[in-house]
Amino acid sequence: MxxxxxxxxxxxxxxxxxxxxxxxxxxxxxxxxxxxxxxxxxxxxxxxxxxxxxxxxxxxxxxxxxxxxxxxxxxxxxxxxxxxxxxxxxxxxxxxxxxxxxxxxxxxxxxxxxxxxxxxxxxxxxxxxxxxxxxxxxDKRQSADYILDKLISGYPVEYEAEVLQGIFPYADFALVIAETGEEAASVGRKEEWLENSIRSLLQSGGMPLVFRRLSTVEGHVRLLFNLNVDGREALIRMAEQVFAAGIRAHMFQSLAVSRSLTDLEQLHTVYSQELMKLLDHRFFLPEHSLLVDSGGEVQQGAAFDQDAFAAELNRQEFDQAFARLSAYVSSMSGRRDTGVSEFKSFLCHSIFQVIGMLLHFHYEAKALDESKYEYFRSIHEARHISETEARLIQFLQDATECFMKNRGGTPAMQKILLYIDENYSRQITLTEVAKEFHFNPSYLSNYFALHNKEGFNEYLNRARIEKACLLLKESPDLSISEISSLVGYSDHSYFTRVFRKLMAVSPSQYRKG
Known part of the structure; x- marks a missing residue:
């Protein structure tokens, strides 16, 4: 009974x-x-x-x-x-x-x-x-479904090997996941379609395969296949047929096939660490919805040269920096050596870097800065690499417009500002800078005011105070007097007055705040 x-x-x-x-x-x-x-x-x-x-x-x-x-x-x-x-x-x-x-x-x-x-x-x-x-x-005997559910979930379970040997005649196993994109409560019809399709193919093709459906979680229908040592090719052929029919019938979004394994104790590792990662990388493989894990090592692609990118931004070589970033993102299509979350975080950080440098050099980037969270949101919600690439292209176009306006400046003005940014920690003066660039000091003062929204001393003080703010937050072991000296002020009290004027608080209050 x-x-x-x-x-x-x-x-x-x-x-x-x-x-x-x-x-x-x-x-x-x-x-x-x-x-x-x-x-x-x-x-x-x-x-x-x-x-x-x-x-x-x-x-x-x-x-x-x-x-x-x-x-x-x-x-x-x-x-x-x-x-x-x-x-x-x-x-x-x-x-x-x-x-x-x-x-x-x-x-x-x-x-x-x-x-x-x-x-x-x-x-x-x-x-x-x-x-x-x-x-x-x-005294009821454990069922095969109970044992398999424990194994794939990673929970310890003691069981009699005979329970599984009775339903799995072959030595090898492979896990197949159909990604439906729906909650488990809504996939009953798709589970039935998938099982019937596989059963029909196995019966008509005489393939050396048996399968069992495991519990469905997070929109994934999970199937465990049992195959002989020569059955891998048959499994891939069957997956291709099911996949083609399933896509036409809108039954699932993708199908993933694991490497072969002989020990069911590996089931949780294969599912959680290998197949889920493989499905995650469909982000980089928008044209590949049938994913097969061959078990080989993933080839490592070229890493992004972060130091060169930062140096180009710092030298205001924005065209080169933008081309570098765009080329790297384009190269990610088809790659499997980077996680999706890691990649999206990198891209958002790069956008943040670009905006920060545009603001640092006083380009008109306020609107771009205000829209950065919309860029971050759209990147994190992107489903495929092509969507993030399109969003990056739009951002780089907007950023290019910012620096092409060149804040009314000239190449000579850009070199002067870069010189100040690199030498603010020394006791540099208007006279020294004028001599460096072969200007008369009085002419440089007028030239600076004409091509920059701040005067020479205002710009120099702002550059020093920006660096002081970083040191106050990131270097708690340095005293305020030491920081004053490091950013180019020999007079501690003068540093405090300038800091309060620009930041509306004293250096000690800023550090606490």
């Missing part, structure tokens, strides 16, 4: 809490079966119609739809379903009010251990009429 399990849906907005509960017990060994999980009440309610659980184990405080509203809906439409509430100490009064809606019991999260949870569940299950005859003894 088929075993009757008490079916449970777990609802909590924290994934770690859900996973902790799911892997807390040998559920089937105790007579229970986790048939679904959800991160809020709305997702849970969608699961109920398809899974018809006996018990819902739910948190109270959740986004979208909280536990209290979920309980009212469930008890109104499915009065036979029992609900157990998970809560913290601070929510006790809130939880108590849910008993008016027919909650069966509650359990405090801080006391959520296997024995306590199992006791509450068994007490609740015994109230359900269709489960009156269930054998609640603990």
């Amino acid at each position: 088929e075993t009757t399990f008490c079916k449970i849906v777990v609802v909590d907005d924290e994934m770690l809490v859900r996973q902790g509960i799911i892997h807390l017990l040998d559920w089937e060994g105790e007579g229970f079966q986790i048939v679904g999980e959800a991160s809020n009440g709305r997702e849970a309610f969608e699961l109920i119609e398809s899974q018809r659980p006996h018990i819902i184990l739910t948190d109270i405080v959740m986004p979208v739809m909280d536990g209290e509203e979920l309980i009212r809906l469930v008890k109104g439409m499915y009065p036979d379903i029992e609900v157990i509430v998970l809560s913290s100490f601070s929510e006790f009064e809130y939880v108590r009010s849910t008993f008016q809606s027919g909650v069966a019991d509650y359990i405090l999260k801080p006391r959520l251990d296997a024995a306590s949870l199992l006791a509450v569940l068994k007490k609740t299950a015994q109230r359900i009429p269709v489960l009156q005859q269930v054998d609640w003894r603990n």
